Amino acid sequence: MTKTRTTTLAAALLAAGTFAGTGGSAQADILFWSTQAKPVEETQAMRGEVLSGFDEAVDYQASDGGPWLTRIQAELEAGSGTIGVLGGLHGDFTSLTDNLVDLSDIDLGGVTVNETFQQLGTLGTDEQKYLPWMQASYVMAANKKALEYLPEGADINALTYDELIAWTKTLAEETGGPKFGFPAGPKGLKHRFFQGYLYPSYTNSMVTKFRSPEAEEAWNKFKELWQYTNPASTGFAFMQEQLLTEDVWVAFDHTARLADAFNQRPDDFVAFPAPAGPTGRGFMPVVAGVAIPETAPDMEAAKALAAYMLKPETQIATLKATNFFPVVEVDLPDDMPAAVKISGAAIAAMSGAEDANPGLLPMGLGDNDGKFNQVYIDTFERIVLAGQDVRTVLDEQAETLRSIMEESGAPCWAPDEPSEGACPVE
Template sequence: MNPIPTTSRRTFIGGALAAAVVAPILSACSVNTSGSGGSGSVSFLSTQFAPVEERQKYEATLKKAVGDKANVAYNPVDNPTFNTTIKSQLDANKVEIGLIGGLHGDLVPFAKQLEDLSSLTDELKSRGYSKDLLELAKLGTDKPRYIPWIQATYILAVNKKALQWLPSGADVNKLTYDQFLAWAQAAKAANGGKPVFGIPAGPKGLHHRFYQGFLLPSFTGGQITTFRNADAVTAWTYMRNLWANMNPASTNYDFMQEPLGNGEVLVAWDHVARLINAVSAKPDDFVLAPAPSGPKGLGYLLVVGGLAVPQGSKDRDKAFDVIRALSTKDAQIETLKSNAFFPVVKADIGSDLPPGIALEAKAVSAQQDASGAILALPPVGLGDKEPQVGQIFKNCFQEICLNNADVKATLDKQGAALADIMNSLKVPCWAPDPKADQCTVA
């Protein structure tokens, strides 16, 4: 996939912060969100909002938005289950799923088996989707295959207590990676050798997204094609030094809002949805800021999700009704308030946002608008191999940062495993790697 031009990157989440107003088209009623559904219910299979609290919040949003247009059974599952379920139903020509919701990369493997949503896209175009989002929604085909649904990213959450240890002249909103490391070192020293920085490196933490979308793009300009080059060695050497100044209990953290909330960590990087509880509980205690910049620029990962309908679905029309309802300004803002995913339509988010969400919105905008921003996407088109690729990045952290292994030797070993996967899949590159029909590890 082509890197998105700098001038258009801001339209992704920036459009969600614009002041345009889209008239809501909501219906009133009930939604079956038991997961199993009932007679006549639309099965909504999703890779999003699987944790119990996130699911409950989104089910409430779904119930409020959809009304009596459809009886919906919301079923969030992991990626392998998502892939297997869809593939088996399509292959058997017996599609029971009415609606699927996943990240861009989750939907790519099924691009040509998803309904052509041209008519629905035309119907909803007044809601203000950016051209870039609509282009992504084609999934490499010539027709829109999903309707943009949600978008999010990752940022820094900073307890104000930590600001006293910022390096002289450093701006928390315009940090370099060198300044970030110096800050972590100073904070550790000031706390009697106890590190107060952290990342979600637990069993279910998303720390691999930091390496894929932030560290490597910032140091190498790429994600896959630059995986084991000299710049990558520099990046991982830096990461080892940074880890030495992070709370070692980070290997137990799946969500950084928990250690931020209890004070074990004062500075953390994580997904906006996994920071929001701590920030919402004590908004006056925190500053939210963009990720640091590296030699190549400020790499940041944009998470884009879409709503699609498998070909052959018996609930096609009802699924369209659900998409219409979830694409209104009101439903999109409700998703922002409840699950910290930002609107994909033009929506005036107003001044009545909860304080924690307002802090996130400001940081997200600053990150996208930063000079030298480098947009990165999560892996695209990997299907059931995506967890294996994610594990490779985690393996690098394990070996380099925890086991103190040689950086170059580790990248050569893990790069060979990554190359085998990429060569077997023969999928195009995605941002920020340069356009190529087959993405390969250099």
């Protein structure tokens, strides 16, 4: 079945009221159609704790990405619809850019929104196609015992890769062995570090500059860091475990994989932003936003709801409901879990840094997503673990990456410049 016939069928089904949530009757509430907060308990929390404070009734409906896109495409094709507000990840919106209304005229009431994410919400246009809504990320963590070994004059909230290497070198020399831990095990998230942290920090790219001289410098820099990394890291998955046993004193991981350490011993650990390189402080945010389709039945109510989602109190309620962090300046209440407070401060510092350089989650790859990740894993294993020549490995892996991009046809995403068609590998 062709895409046109599929969407035409979807439009017919929509008209018949057979999509979940329409009930075949007139939609009185504002329909918030979202790919986020899908687990039942999160959906219930969104309805009962987050959206219940809004002035009008909201029907929050969570959906998988496929049906989510099919329904909004059907409404757009029909020229009218019931969806008032769309919730989704950055990548969910990229195929809808031309059909999302400009939100730059929404009055946010003096709320300070993260500038980096607000820029992402333009989707490469001169309009605000979505407003950032919430975020998750990866951070660094350290046992407070490690802080006395920081290089002189170093700011833990603004470290460079050179300073991190100097720190881990001193730790190894002064404490009797390597104290840096890295999730390099089979179930570790090492590929996300290379994609979203190392590459943006040295190449301002994730794909196009994969085999560049700057990428070569990045891998050589990581090889330096590896000298002072706990050799058992090739078996590490969740770094909270090694922090608690003190097998490592400094580590990198996703906030969810550090939470137990922060919650069990909140006075012993600190979280801080990932280091910066020549092209900025690369980091990989999982950014969700709210958007309004041009077919929204009540534009004024939809814009009011979008503004409501960015209120500080709404952001805190959303954090409690979803474990996604705020995208606006907000003081977290004292009753939040230790992991939330510790990680939240680091995420805010990292995403709000002047040199913040986000590398978004790969998008548009379809079934090639796993192959894309494997390129970075294989590159790490060949260069760092097997000691193969950096230039040779990058040239060979670049060909694999190029074939993946061409097969998927995925256009570039940040920090790479937008592309027409498949993202090129130089």
